[in-house]
Amino acid sequence: MDRTCSEKTQVADLALFGGPTLFEDLLHVGCPNIGDRRKFFELVDDMFDRRWLTNNGPFVKEFEERLANIVGTKHCIAVCNATIGLELAVRAVGMTGEVIVPSFTFIASAHVLEWQGIKPVFCDIDPETHNIDPNRIEELITPRTTGIVGVHVWGRPCEIEALEMISSKYDLKLVFDAAHAFGCSYQGKPIGGFGDAEVFSFHATKFFNTFEGGMIATNDDDLAKKLRMMKNFGFSGKDTVLSIGINGKMSEISAAMGIVGLESLEEFVSINQRNYHAYKKIFSKLPGIKLITYDENESQNYQYIIMEIDDDTAGINRDLIVDILTAENILARRYFFPGCHEMEPYRSSYSDYETFLPETEKLTQSVMSLPNGTSISINDVERMGQLLRFVLENSNEIREKHASIKTNQ
Numbered sequence: 210m211d212r213t214c215s216e217k218t219q220v221a222d223l224a225l226f227g228g229p230t231l232f233e234d235l236l237h238v239g240c241p242n243i244g245d246r247r248k249f250f251e252l253v254d255d256m257f258d259r260r261w262l263t264n265n266g267p268f269v270k271e272f273e274e275r276l277a278n279i280v281g282t283k284h285c286i287a288v289c290n291a292t293i294g295l296e297l298a299v300r301a302v303g304m305t306g307e308v309i310v311p312s313f314t315f316i317a318s319a320h321v322l323e324w325q326g327i328k329p330v331f332c333d334i335d336p337e338t339h340n341i342d343p344n345r346i347e348e349l350i351t352p353r354t355t356g357i358v359g360v361h362v363w364g365r366p367c368e369i370e371a372l373e374m375i376s377s378k379y380d381l382k383l384v385f386d387a388a389h390a391f392g393c394s395y396q397g398k399p400i401g402g403f404g405d406a407e408v409f410s411f412h413a414t415k416f417f418n419t420f421e422g423g424m425i426a427t428n429d430d431d432l433a434k435k436l437r438m439m440k441n442f443g444f445s446g447k448d449t450v451l452s453i454g455i456n457g458k459m460s461e462i463s464a465a466m467g468i469v470g471l472e473s474l475e476e477f478v479s480i481n482q483r484n485y486h487a488y489k490k491i492f493s494k495l496p497g498i499k500l501i502t503y504d505e506n507e508s509q510n511y512q513y514i515i516m517e518i519d520d521d522t523a524g525i526n527r528d529l530i531v532d533i534l535t536a537e538n539i540l541a542r543r544y545f546f547p548g549c550h551e552m553e554p555y556r557s558s559y560s561d562y563e564t565f566l567p568e569t570e571k572l573t574q575s576v577m578s579l580p581n582g583t584s585i586s587i588n589d590v591e592r593m594g595q596l597l598r599f600v601l602e603n604s605n606e607i608r609e610k611h612a613s614i615k616t617n618q
C-alpha cells in the first residue's frame with residue numbers, strides 16, 4: 210500500500226535506509242503515453258486484413274502526411290528510429306571528415322557520426338539553455354569540418370539563427386537532432402523546417418511514440434528524394450538501385466500507433482504542462498534545486514522535468530538524491546551523464562576534452578530528470594515534492610547516515 214510522505218518523519222523512514230517505499234509502483238522517466246487503444250486495435254485489424262505490414266504502406270503514407278501538416282515542412286519521411294534517421298540525414302547532406310556536435314546529449318547524437326567514419330568534435334554548451342554554445346563553435350572549425358549537428362535538448366530549441374549564420378559563413382551543412390522537440394517551436398515556427406533537415410524521435414520514452422520510430426523533416430525536394438531512396442536500400446523502382454542505402458523504413462504497426470497517438474497529442478501536452486506547473490510551484494521553494502523552465506510563448510511539449518542540484522546550497526549531491534528517489538520507486542535519471550566525451554569510443558580517442566568542455570562537465574555532475582507524462586498525477590508530483598523537501602531539510606543527517614553505512618559495508 211502507498212504511504213503518504215508525511216509518514217517520513219525521520220531519516221530512518223527513507224527506503225534507502227530500510228523504510229517502506231513512498232510509491233508502490235515504479236514511476237519511470239519515459240513511461241509511454243498511449244492513445245486510444247480501441248482505435249489502435251481497429252487499425253491493426255485493418256492492417257491484418259490488408260496483409261500489408263511494412264514497405265511504405267498506407268498507414269505510413271497517411272502518417273507522413275499528417276506529420277507534414279503539423280511541422281509545416283514539404284517533406285516528412287518516417288523512419289524506424291531517430292538514430293537511423295540521423296545517420297541517413299548526415300550522410301545524405303554530405304557530411305564527412307569532422308562534424309561539430311555537443312557532448313551534452315544522448316550518445317546517439319555522437320554515434321551516428323562515428324559510425325560513418327566522421328569524427329565528432331565536441332562543443333561546449335551554454336549553461337542556461339543546455340544547448341550547443343554558438344560562441345564556441347568557430348574555434349573548432351578546421352579544414353576538415355563539414356557540418357554542425359545541433360541538438361534541441363529537452364525540446365528547447367538551439368540558437369538556430371546563430372547556427373545558421375555560422376554554417377552559411379563557413380559553408381557547413383546543418384542538421385538538427387530534434388529527438389526531443391516534436392511539437393515545439395522557435396520564434397513561432399514549428400521545429401522541423403530549420404537547417405538542411407531535422408530528425409525527430411518517436412521512441413517509446415518520448416512524449417509521442419510509435420513504439421520505435423522517427424521522422425526526418427526537410428523542405429529540400431532533392432534531399433527528400435535521396436533520403437527516401439536511402440532508407441529503402443537505395444532502390445529507385447522495383448529493380449534499380451541508384452545509391453548505397455540501408456533499411457530505415459517504418460513499419461505499418463508503428464505508423465498506426467502514430468496515427469492514433471496524434472489524435473491525443475494535445476491531451477499529452479496539456480498533462481505534461483499541468484505537471485510541469487505543479488513541479489515548478491513546489492521546486493521554486495526548494496533551496497539548491499533549479500528546475501529548467503520552458504518559454505510559454507512558444508509551443509512546447511513539456512516532456513522533460515529537469516533539475517540542476519547545487520550541492521552546497523542543497524546540502525546533498527545529485528547522485529545521493531537519485532539513489533534516495535530510486536529507493537522510493539521514483540526512477541529518476543541522470544540525463545545526461547556522463548557527457549558523450551566521457552564514453553567510449555570517445556573517451557579513449559580524445560584525452561583533452563575536460564579542459565574545453567567546462568560547462569558540459571559541470572552540468573553532467575548536477576543534472577537529473579524526474580518523471581512526467583500521462584502516468585503521473587498531480588498527487589504524485591506533490592508527494593515527490595514533499596519527499597524532496599524532507600530530504601533537503603534533513604540533508605546533514607542523511608549524508609552522515611549514508612556515509613556511515615558505506616564505511617561499514
Ligand code: T4K
Pocket residue numbers: 237238239240241290291292293314315317318360386388389409410411412413414422423540544
Ligand atoms: N538524440 C537524442 C537527443 C536522444 O535523446 C535520443 C534518444 C536519440 C537521438 C535517438 O533516438 P531513437 O533512436 O531512440 O529514436 C532512452 C531511449 O531509449 C532513447 O530513445 C532516448 N533518446 C534516451 C534519452 O532515453 P535509455 O537507454 O535511457 O532507455 P531505458 O531503457 O533506460 O528507458 C528509460 C526509462 O523509460 C526507464 O525508466 C524505463 C522507462 N520505459 C522505457 C520503455 C522502453 C518505460 O516505462 N516503458 C518503455 O516501453 O534511452
